Amino acid sequence: MKKIKDIIDSDGNALELWSSLHLSHTPCFALFLRTFAELVEKQLITPAINFKNNNRVVWIQNNSGRVLGGIAYEFIQETLTGWLVLSFTDPEFRGQGINKLCHDYYEKDCKELGAVQLGSIVNITNQSRIKSAQKVGMVPEYYRMIKKI
Numbered sequence: 138m139k140k141i142k143d144i145i146d147s148d149g150n151a152l153e154l155w156s157s158l159h160l161s162h163t164p165c166f167a168l169f170l171r172t173f174a175e176l177v178e179k180q181l182i183t184p185a186i187n188f189k190n191n192n193r194v195v196w197i198q199n200n201s202g203r204v205l206g207g208i209a210y211e212f213i214q215e216t217l218t219g220w221l222v223l224s225f226t227d228p229e230f231r232g233q234g235i236n237k238l239c240h241d242y243y244e245k246d247c248k249e250l251g252a253v254q255l256g257s258i259v260n261i262t263n264q265s266r267i268k269s270a271q272k273v274g275m276v277p278e279y280y281r282m283i284k285k286i
Contacts, residue, residue: 172225219247221257
């Protein structure tokens with residue numbers, strides 16, 4: 138784990154940007170899991186484990202160590218893709234630009250690794266995530282078609 142930099146949010150609050158080469162054993166792990174469970178309960182993601190301990194992660198915390206949000210991701214060498222596994226923000230801090238601050242580092246890190254594109258899967262009914270993805274320049278390119286049998 139390493140602290141990347143101190144930042145000030147749009148409300149003037151002092152925050153810290155952190156990153157790790159692995160999701161496991163980080164202070165943001167619990168919020169990641171709570172958000173994952175919330176999305177499963179709301180049927181906004183497939184109820185299956187699609188993340189790994191070695192997913193990279195970037196997160197924002199305040200100066201007392203409270204994690205406000207983050208992004209877990211991986212770099213896929215074969216397709217030169219920075220794949221967003223899950224973006225997660227504490228419900229108390231949603232709508233305050235936390236995701237955008239994390240996304241900027243995620244994109245920079247993936248570029249440095251050689252990525253030529255970023256990708257993620259978003260449920261078509263998850264309007265808040267669609268809007269947050271559009272705010273950082275992501276647009277739908279494909280629809281994943283499925284049939285429950």
